Amino acid sequence: MNEDIGPVLRRVYGRRRGKPLNAARQQLMDRLLPRLLLPVEEGDANLDPRMWFGPGVRQVWFEIGFGKGEHLAWQAQNHPDVGIIGCEPYETGVAGLLSEVSARNLQNVRIWTDDAALLLAALRPGSISRAFLLFPDPWPKARHHKRRFVSPDRLDILSRALADGAEFRAATDHEDYGEWILRHMADRDDFEWLAERPGDWRGRTTDWPQTRYEAKALARGAKPLYLRYRRGARGAGPAGGD
Ligand SMILES: C[S@@+](CC[C@H](N)C(=O)[O-])C[C@H]1O[C@@H](n2cnc3c(N)ncnc32)[C@H](O)[C@@H]1O
16 A cells, blocks of 8 residues: 555535533533644644544554434543544534543543544554544445545545554444445455354454444444454555555
8 A cells, every 4th residue: 555645635425513512511512622633734734643642552542423412422532542533524523522521520531623534643553552434424326436535535635643563443224325436445455354153243352342333223223333444554565565
């Protein structure tokens, strides 16, 4: 895979604002969000994300499109020695995560309110130890498939930011997007699918809590795909691929 990713164009297609926030959530947006927002500027390409966390943080994880933030907050609470960066352009979602951060007094969460790919591209190569893409917008119409987060250029950007051996978790309840993700990942030589038996993609591991979107999908009778990949070692043969 090519680590020279070139200029990255902003691609955020979903809505950014919902109903007006209630007073408590607006206060969190005004007072807490500025303390957690990441100071990244155009042209940054080699930022070490550990500098944004306290000295006890030994690795940094990354969630793309955290929705209302339940999964991210669970991971942060259960892994206090990990710094977690969450990306979500939807204001109501950001306020939801802030409410979790405040209620659980989480110290190890940082937030990016724009396209996750812009931030990934600003990070030092190999600086993220785990990434999550849970129930991304499926964009079912063929003419919208180019909006899907899983695409060759975005996977290049993600792969560059991931450390050797880092895990990438993806899930979807959308059959066509599931096949799309499997196909795009199978085309790459920098990721190895960790599944050994059907149970591995039919269910979550115990360190993978349910998301809000997933709960709604399950209630409809959907059967999501849960995918775990390992980022191959750089320059280490077929899985390395640089
Ligand atoms: C279907 S929702 C799923 C939310 C959550 N992961 C869950 O499972 O409940 C997809 C989320 O991805 C966010 N999103 C879309 N494009 C994004 C991008 N380029 N970077 C970061 N987040 C994005 C959307 O705002 C939306 O909240």
